[in-house]
Amino acid sequence: MIKKTTLIFLTLCLVVSFASLCPAADTIKFGFNAPLTGFAAADGKSSSEGAKLAVKQINAAGGVLGKQVELVIYDDQAKPANAIPIANKLIGKDKVVVGISGSYSGPTRSSAGVFQEAGIPYISAYAIHPDITRAGNMVYRTGLLGTVQGRAGAKLVGDMMGKKNVVIITLQNDFGKSLAAGFKSVAADYGIQVIAEYQYSMKDRQFGSLVAKVKADKPDAIYASGYYFTCGPLVSQLRAGGVDAPVIGQEGYDGQKFIEIAGPAAEGVLITTTLDRDSKEKEAREFMQAFEKQAGYPADMVSASAHTAVKVAAAAIERAGSTDPEKIRQAIAKTSYKASSGLIRFNKLGEVMKPVQVQIVRDGRWHYYAVIDDPELLTPPEE
């Protein structure tokens, strides 16, 4: 009897060890950090689903350099302190050939430094802080910089919509502050006068007193930064409080959940983002279809950005013809790749150069409103 159990146990051990060994021998590993738990878990889910979809598509098409791609995902809870051990684990234990951040600015800044030091390429999918790419030449970004989006927002408000008296409502974090800074840096060029500026914290969901004040300010437009879970309540409370001025947001609103939370108040809200829902491009359309089928909800900016980052990495390795980090880096730098979130090219610093999509809520879905592609306005910094 004892012999039999031992035998079963040994067999199981063998099976398990083979199962874990076999694919490892013949795959190329991509590291991926995302906030799968904690307050940013929703974005973590979208980004990891987008990345998984990209890997599935790459593997279905034959993989990279004839090998299958394996995505190694760790949960950083959007906390910088968690990101560093994760980056070390991805590099040291998992031996990934490239790292991708599907997370926020804080953790992405932390792990960018680790990847840079180890000499492994790292791509930030949608984190917006300017310092991320300044970690060094190994770090690239496929998402738009906060300041670039802020400048595009100012053009949208002052030039395209012709609204001059603007109230700014800023989320107090890296994201909100760099958007406000970008917006204000060019506001005067478009004749915009900022009549009042307010800040709120990530945890705020109740904006009653803010709404009362904004109503008294009588603005022509409101430039409000934040995420769907802060701005959904904000927009619905603004409308309920009798404020009719148009609300202009950014990619943090991007997603169906914003419309669900704000309800009818979401109609007419404009955002600057990277995913065009009415895109005529094959890559974007196919991505949106495949994503909704896989994830069970419509694609958003975060998922498209993560999908793009993984595809860019895979394409670079294919072109490099090797998994040597320096060769991969050189290939990434020369990227000119049509992805789900547009044509991706990088400047000297590793910042993406691509147009800003303006989307509007109509009949409960995001739709095309305009594209902003003035090179002068959108050029990211080179150092």
Added chain:
Amino acid sequence: MLFLELLIQGLIYGCMYAIIAVGLTLVYGLLRILHVAHAGLFTLGAYLGVIVTNATGSLGLAIPVSAMCVGLVGMAIYRLCYQPILSKPPYVALIASIGLFIAMEEIFRLIFGPYGLTYTQVPLQSPLSLLGMSLRMVDIFIVFGSVAMLGLLSWLAQKTRIGIAWRATVDDPQMAGSFGISVQNVRYLNFFIGSALAAVAGIFISLLSNLAEPTMGGVPSYKALAIIVLGGLGNVTGTLIAAVILGVVEAYGTIYVGNLLDRDAIAFAFLILVLMLKPQGLFSRK
């Protein structure tokens, strides 16, 4: 005009804080435990409120169902988590409570998903004009609902046999026990009522923001602690007054000093100021 609108907003915030903090202060008064997981029950209340409302279309049904269920969960928490460690020093229960709260947040995320739940049709959103102010039905509902519940609680505590037993146990558990009051039952009742109130507070918040999310208990978890300290730990009347004062301070503070201090910082700056002047809290018991 703006002054009055901000005052109304402050009252709304204050009412919500009051019904969250009252449960916490009841537990502290009775057991000397800082019950951080109370905020988890607040979140659970909001989720149940959204789910029942969406399933039945009736908020009137959702509120009692959610309050009842969360009340029972509160009793279970006392029985399974606190009762076995009552003889240990107070920080043991505090750590258990914090752990429980973190676990609850993640359980909500696993069960209900990371995105949070929304009402398919948010109840009580019809606009209401009062003295030239634009309000929603829900604003009035929250103020009157909170006052009604707290009135009921006060009646229960002052006028009924149960209430007398309850107050006696808070004053002196040993003496109350020797007079034949079941201390155990009083504790269960205490957890039931406190948790049920937290559930209703959760539903109120979800009506204002149309969102029940796993981490929504984060703010109440520490702000309610600040309120009960401000109100003189374990003092119910003090807690209620402190909640309303804090609500009003926040409503004005977010507008006039919001660019210097964020909302929580305003609340805690106020707390520090009060404790410097009156270290025993605004309304301490002797």
